[in-house]
Amino acid sequence: MGFWDDFADTTKQVFDYTGNKADELVQKGKLKYRIEKLSYQLRQQQRKLGALVYGLKKAGKENAPLLDECMGQIDALVDQLREARSQYDSVGGSKKIYCPRCGFENADYALYCVSCGQKLQEDEGEKEPQPPEE
Ligand SMILES: [Zn+2]
Numbered sequence: 001m002g003f004w005d006d007f008a009d010t011t012k013q014v015f016d017y018t019g020n021k022a023d024e025l026v027q028k029g030k031l032k033y034r035i036e037k038l039s040y041q042l043r044q045q046q047r048k049l050g051a052l053v054y055g056l057k058k059a060g061k062e063n064a065p066l067l068d069e070c071m072g073q074i075d076a077l078v079d080q081l082r083e084a085r086s087q088y089d090s091v092g093g094s095k096k097i098y099c100p101r102c103g104f105e106n107a108d109y110a111l112y113c114v115s116c117g118q119k120l121q122e123d124e125g126e127k128e129p130q131p132p133e134e
Contacts, residue, residue, distance in 0.1 A: 028093040029132040034084045035109050036129035042077045049074065085109065097121075 049070045056063055085107070088094055095108045097120050104115035112119055 024091060028088070028091055031084060031088040031091065031093055032109075033129065033131050035081065035088060038077055038081045038084060039109070039111075040129055042074065042081060045070065045074045045077060 049067070052063075052067060052070060056067075085094075088109075089107075096105045097108050097110060098105060099113040099116060099118050099120065101118040102113065102116040104113055106113055106115075106120060110120055
């Protein structure tokens, strides 16, 4: 035991630390992307459901199985989103956005204030989110 052993241990600890730190960032980036992607898919499905309901009503038709299928997909996406968001929270990924209108504390992925409906960030709309750079 001596100087070199201590030195080796210390170096290893430093490497481990930076390694974990980098992993954490990658993990956060991936989860953020997953949340954006799921939100995008959810908006698409909600739009589809709206368009279906509109089209059916206009045509004077009913198609409950079709609407049920569409709503089932929305439910599945909502579940996946909830899971992804709780994972994101657990790695300390989410920061808060304070609503400029009412001051409510919203999660950083919120597009609109859940308290008053104020728009918080630009909705990417039709644009599909891209995966983060590796
Ligand atoms: Zn608000």
